[in-house]
Amino acid sequence: AQSVTQLGSHVSVSEGALVLLRCNYSSSVPPYLFWYVQYPNQGLQLLLKYTSAATLVKGINGFEAEFKKSETSFHLTKPSAHMSDAAEYFCAVSESDSWGKLQFGAGTQVVVTP
């Protein structure tokens, strides 16, 4: 069975500072991993996905995530936060044999301060 844990329900970062959002997963088979972003009153948008082609995945808006199998982690980073990065971020995992089941983490709300 798969599960996803996001550490920290709220993160506050200064504009220009590093953004680091943590995601750990458990999976009994090779996973597919995703990061989604949700802006207020909107649906979720894909930031990036990991599908075993490369451990470092680059996404939109300057975000990237690194898959570390030994740590079962898929942390999301952005070198320099922008005010427009304020949103809620969700990590999600799907197992290769899950036939469509997608498990989301509880989400991390990012606040960017001037």
Next chain:
Amino acid sequence: EAQVTQNPRYLITVTGKKLTVTCSQNMNHEYMSWYRQDPGLGLRQIYYSMNVEVTDKGDVPEGYKVSRKEKRNFPLILESPSPNQTSLYFCASSSGLNQPQHFGDGTRLSIL
């Protein structure tokens, strides 16, 4: 424009009054799914569909029904809504297994 359209966007109703939330996608996607979003719990999958007439339960299917008679539509049915189904609901579609999902803008349901 590629999109997933949900209706209604907002609904306030009473316990026991059947309701349907419609979902339609224009991307010819085979896979569609319904989620509910609750504070502190993230998104939880209610039902999903791999193709027409093929549906399966997600993690929280109790109290919900779905149907997939056409590829583009995947309505969510609450036969007898209860207050614990007050939530924000999202429909999503994708081109296949483990592909990124495209989400609708959400439907906020309040069951009194």
